[in-house]
Amino acid sequence: MKLILLGPPGAGKGTQAKEIESKRGLVQLSTGDMLRAAVKSGSPIGSELKAVMDRGELVSDEIVIKIIANRIEQPDCAKGFILDGFPRSLAQASALDKMLADKGTKMDLVVELKVDYNRLVERIVGRYTCANCGEGYHDRFKRPSVRGVCDVCGNQEFTRRADDNAETVTTRMMAYYRDTAPLVGYYYCKGNLRAVDGMAPIADVAKAIDALIEAAG
Numbered sequence: 001m002k003l004i005l006l007g008p009p010g011a012g013k014g015t016q017a018k019e020i021e022s023k024r025g026l027v028q029l030s031t032g033d034m035l036r037a038a039v040k041s042g043s044p045i046g047s048e049l050k051a052v053m054d055r056g057e058l059v060s061d062e063i064v065i066k067i068i069a070n071r072i073e074q075p076d077c078a079k080g081f082i083l084d085g086f087p088r089s090l091a092q093a094s095a096l097d098k099m100l101a102d103k104g105t106k107m108d109l110v111v112e113l114k115v116d117y118n119r120l121v122e123r124i125v126g127r128y129t130c131a132n133c134g135e136g137y138h139d140r141f142k143r144p145s146v147r148g149v150c151d152v153c154g155n156q157e158f159t160r161r162a163d164d165n166a167e168t169v170t171t172r173m174m175a176y177y178r179d180t181a182p183l184v185g186y187y188y189c190k191g192n193l194r195a196v197d198g199m200a201p202i203a204d205v206a207k208a209i210d211a212l213i214e215a216a217g
């Protein structure tokens with residue numbers, strides 16, 4: 001099963017990708033996480049990437065296409081994968097189609113997380129992550145069961161993303177409208193687009209996506 005989660009910043013792509021990963025053993029491929037890891041590792045282009053991401057702009061198609069092309073060749077992707085945050089432009093979508101066509105395969109399913117744009121800022125500015133295991137939390141919507149302690153690993157340190165502020169979110173939203181929203185039409189025409197209500201509680205969204213995966217076989 002090869003699946004794309006499509007939606008604006010804060011739609012729940014990462015949250016749902018993790019749910020699917022743990023339930024179905026499909027690997028989550030988040031270009032955002034990969035780019036943040038490249039920045040953290042101090043790679044030569046790291047500071048350039050950081051500047052672009054901190055502004056909320058998109059990194060160049062060339063860079064992310066190369067990252068994904070290498071990543072899907074890894075053995076853990078053989079069973080299938082969940083794309084979270086890629087593709088994000090028509091150029092990325094057609095590069096992905098070509099990559100898969102060259103391997104004699106294609107995407108099975110594209111799930112659009114339909115959300116209320118007015119509610120995304122509160123989702124994004126309230127988000128934080130365990131500094132040790134990367135588990136995601138939210139000040140209001142997903143608190144650890146013991147305050148200040150990660151449910152998964154017991155760690156007590158958390159981080160917030162540099163681009164998770166109200167100002168940068170506006171630029172990220174603009175980038176979504178301009179470059180990524182046309183992909184809804186692109187995949188609709190290809191016939192593999194399905195939509196779920198991304199404003200439902202996290203567990204309900206997960207159930208709806210799971211049913212779509214089941215139906216897509």
Ligand code: AP5
Nearest residue numbers: 009010011012013014015031032059085123127138141202
């Ligand atoms: P990326 O990391 O992909 O960020 P994004 O698209 O802005 O999306 P987010 O991670 O903010 O949102 P999400 O949908 O994953 O939401 P989440 O599940 O965390 O990209 C960052 C940057 O990297 C880009 O700006 C760009 O510069 C660069 N980049 C990455 N990929 C690129 C590409 N392909 N091309 C070019 N540049 C690229 O949920 C948000 C919060 O809400 C969480 O706290 C969660 O707990 C909560 N929540 C989730 N679902 C629900 C729910 N149903 N109800 C209540 N709360 C919920």
Ligand code: MG
Nearest residue numbers: 013014015032
């Ligand atoms: Mg994410």
Ligand code: ZN
Nearest residue numbers: 130133150153
């Ligand atoms: Zn943790």
